[in-house]
Amino acid sequence: MKSSTRNPNPNPDTPRFGPSKLMVAFRFLRALTLVHRTAPNSSNAARSRRIQRAAFASMAYSAGPRRAWSRALLWRLHFHRARRLCAGRSRAAGVPRRPSTTRSPADELRRLVPGGTGMDYCSLLEETADYIRCLSEQVKLMQSVVDSGGPRGR
């Protein structure tokens, strides 16, 4: 029985995933399989972080270098990967650690969108719209994997 809690697919004729979304799905699932294969006995938290990084990575790779947010994400992922090999932990992509003081909404947005701090206002708005589109697609993809992947059923 397929769970339909979050199934925004009103047209049964249109495929669930278009070709570009299929690319994202393919990358993400390949990463998932890798996580499963290479660290089957690691802790839940560690695996979950790897999956979260894989989610952002597949989003960013599929968006490619045409978008500032995806370039920033890719750079950050590579940078943090290099740092991890040396020492220490890294924060989740897209969530920098800063004390929260009173900020304008635009500044808040700059901190949330990857690469936002270097953008002018107009680019920020454009990039944000694209980022939100890709992010929500990623969420839908992950939700559909969870929905169909449970052997216990839902």
Place this chain on the structure above:
Amino acid sequence: MSSRRARSRQSTSSSRITDEQINDLVSKLQAVLPEARLHGCLSMQVSAAKVLQETCNYIRSLHREVDDLSERLSELLATTEASSAQAAIIRSLLK
């Protein structure tokens, strides 16, 4: 990348962006947000600050969802065999 320059001049960039362009971008952004959050507004002039606020909230909630789904996927991977995990994943793609 002239990031410093852009940061200090966020509202008066040298390319003379018109208010109309900004409103246009803001309404495009508004279109991406879930409508319920804006109370199903048909009003044309939702303030830009409110749209930005809603956008920040929405992005934060999406990040939280990704975190949550990552945990669930992690649990899933732990409890299933590799082959059935792959089968389930491919099933989800083909639906």
